[in-house]
Amino acid sequence: MRVIEVGRAGARPSVAQRGRARLLACALAAATLLSTHAAETPDLIVHHGKIVSVDDHFSIQEAMALRDGKILALGKDADILATKDDHTRVIDLDGKTVLPGLIDSHMHPTGASMTEFENPIPDFETIQDVLDYVKARAQALPEGEWIVLSQVFITRLREQRYPTRAELDQAAPKNPVLYRTGPDASLNSLALSLSGIDRNFKITDGGAGFAEMDPKTGEPTGILRNATRFVRVKPVETVPSQADRLKRLAELFHDYNSVGLTSIIDRDSSASAVSLYTALRDRGDLHLRIGISYGVSSIGPIETVEKRIRAVAAHPLFKDKTGPVRIIGTKVYLDGGMLTGSAYMQKPWGLSKIYSITDPNYRGVLFIPPERLVPMVRTAVENGLQFTAHSVGDGAVQTLLDAYETVSHEMPIRQTRPCITHANFQSRAAIDQAARLGVVMDLQPAWLYLDTRTLSTQFGNERLRWFQPLHSLFAAGVIVGGGSDHMQKIGSLRSVNPYNPFLGMGTAITRKAKWYEGQLHPEEALTREEAIRFYTRNNAYLLFNEQNVGSLEPGKRGDFVVLDRDILTCPVEEIRDIQVNATWLDGKPIYARP
Ligand SMILES: [Zn+2]
Numbered sequence: 001m002r003v004i005e006v007g008r009a010g011a012r013p014s015v016a017q018r019g020r021a022r023l024l025a026c027a028l029a030a031a032t033l034l035s036t037h038a039a040e041t042p043d044l045i046v047h048h049g050k051i052v053s054v055d056d057h058f059s060i061q062e063a064m065a066l067r068d069g070k071i072l073a074l075g076k077d078a079d080i081l082a083t084k085d086d087h088t089r090v091i092d093l094d095g096k097t098v099l100p101g102l103i104d105s106h107m108h109p110t111g112a113s114m115t116e117f118e119n120p121i122p123d124f125e126t127i128q129d130v131l132d133y134v135k136a137r138a139q140a141l142p143e144g145e146w147i148v149l150s151q152v153f154i155t156r157l158r159e160q161r162y163p164t165r166a167e168l169d170q171a172a173p174k175n176p177v178l179y180r181t182g183p184d185a186s187l188n189s190l191a192l193s194l195s196g197i198d199r200n201f202k203i204t205d206g207g208a209g210f211a212e213m214d215p216k217t218g219e220p221t222g223i224l225r226n227a228t229r230f231v232r233v234k235p236v237e238t239v240p241s242q243a244d245r246l247k248r249l250a251e252l253f254h255d256y257n258s259v260g261l262t263s264i265i266d267r268d269s270s271a272s273a274v275s276l277y278t279a280l281r282d283r284g285d286l287h288l289r290i291g292i293s294y295g296v297s298s299i300g301p302i303e304t305v306e307k308r309i310r311a312v313a314a315h316p317l318f319k320d321k322t323g324p325v326r327i328i329g330t331k332v333y334l335d336g337g338m339l340t341g342s343a344y345m346q347k348p349w350g351l352s353k354i355y356s357i358t359d360p361n362y363r364g365v366l367f368i369p370p371e372r373l374v375p376m377v378r379t380a381v382e383n384g385l386q387f388t389a390h391s392v393g394d395g396a397v398q399t400l401l402d403a404y405e406t407v408s409h410e411m412p413i414r415q416t417r418p419c420i421t422h423a424n425f426q427s428r429a430a431i432d433q434a435a436r437l438g439v440v441m442d443l444q445p446a447w448l449y450l451d452t453r454t455l456s457t458q459f460g461n462e463r464l465r466w467f468q469p470l471h472s473l474f475a476a477g478v479i480v481g482g483g484s485d486h487m488q489k490i491g492s493l494r495s496v497n498p499y500n501p502f503l504g505m506g507t508a509i510t511r512k513a514k515w516y517e518g519q520l521h522p523e524e525a526l527t528r529e530e531a532i533r534f535y536t537r538n539n540a541y542l543l544f545n546e547q548n549v550g551s552l553e554p555g556k557r558g559d560f561v562v563l564d565r566d567i568l569t570c571p572v573e574e575i576r577d578i579q580v581n582a583t584w585l586d587g588k589p590i591y592a593r594p
Helices: 015-035 077-081 109-114 127-140 165-171 189-194 242-258 271-282 302-313 370-382 394-408 428-437 445-463 470-476 501-510 528-534 537-542 572-577
Strands: 044-047 050-052 063-067 070-075 089-092 097-100 102-107 147-150 177-181 184-187 210-213 220-225 261-269 289-295 325-333 386-391 419-422 440-443 480-482 560-563 580-585 588-592
Touching: 044 077, 063 077, 070 077, 102 440, 102 480, 102 537, 109 242, 109 261, 109 271, 127 147, 127 165, 165 177, 165 184, 165 189, 165 220, 177 189, 184 189, 189 220, 242 261, 242 271, 242 580, 242 588, 261 271, 261 325, 261 537, 261 580, 271 289, 271 325, 302 325, 302 370, 325 370, 370 386, 370 394, 386 394, 394 419, 394 428, 428 470, 440 537, 445 501, 470 480, 470 528, 480 501, 480 528, 480 537, 501 528, 501 572, 528 537
Parallel strands: 044 089, 050 097, 102 261, 147 177, 261 289, 289 325, 325 386, 386 419, 419 440, 440 480
Antiparallel strands: 044 063, 063 070, 097 560, 177 184, 184 220, 210 220, 560 580, 580 588
């Protein structure tokens, strides 16, 4: 009988080592086949492909045999096909390229799937797009009903400004309009008067914020800074049922599958989100592996926060590591964002019209001081949880690294794979410190794609030297996983943020951005091989699931994706346009391109 050649030799071992390893592997494979032939006959073989295994040697294989959802072997067509019997399903890949099932390190699926529950929301690229939408809503709604737009970042609009009060009045004269992003908002006249915001308006609750006044007339301009809490908004809302939520979530997950995603991390999960995932799982409708990074409020006495963290560790989905839904850790928010001018930076942001920054010393907002962050990290580590914090600015990244460093002097932390989420702005020192501590990162190339134009205007090219420094992170050995931060809408390119992993990989490889000439620090570009690892085995490590997914190797689950073209050789500009022909999970087809 034939034996299966296990893997194709990679670059690293010597010829002699390879020879010995292959002899041993052949002997083992032969022994296994002889003793358990009936049990080990594949029920599925895919062959005549270019199977990118993403194993240690990044070996390329022709064929793969599976049984009961698990990979039995990879190798040459003839060797793998020789193991089939009459019951084996055989699929000719027709020379197509296969990748391991793709993994996204950062999504918010339960919220995103409901964004358009009320009505479809178009893409907003210009102020006119916004006004057209407001006008259409005003025509569809009864007079006096609120029109609310949330998280349409002005930094991503061509004009990089809010729609004015006058523009909103013209689009919707008889409906109050609230346009809000981050802590700020723009209102029309009706919304201002219904909220009691006039020329005499003062903040009275002791909190931050103000309403901008026109210096000529003394009237509110409609722009509120850090004061959206004073808007007396009453949105029309049909309350969705659990069935509505499950239906839309299943639709979203199917769309994730259509772009090759087979595992994701929910990076701010909750009890209600977990109940939706387990409901889909229990009725057999969950075709996705979900790692749960549980959102923990950092507000209140530190003992209370620690108690919340311990409660996550006590959850059955953290203890049971066998199912498709698993808790991996906790997430808090350490700073603001770069789209709203509130990321916490090591140096001042600088004056800005787009971000309305008038204080030359302003560095952004740090939500958790180090003396509270350290006990949170300690509690997570003590309980075996992966800690992560939303940390966009280099000041926040450094604060989190220093907290990890402090706790590492008390106990080992590496085994909990402590994480930094977003980590957009870094430094040489931060990369080296992360590598030394075993800190992992969850990064979003789509932000580079969408926001480089605004960021380079604000900070200049030099201050973006360590923006998403992917090459340096890979070179230093930091395990960094690619994600999208998908938070709104269904559709891999129309969503905010776009969750198409090929856009993510293409951006990581080209470092080219929308409405931006040239490349942003091309010295930080990934190779194609690295970009694939970024969305496969690196994320499997972030998920604590590298034993099962992230690469195609004997013993791992049969999660794989068939592409319409070869990601390793197609023109680099085409990578972001790659289509998925088919997606398989556990050796079963879950998506086929129509
Ligand atoms: Zn997020």
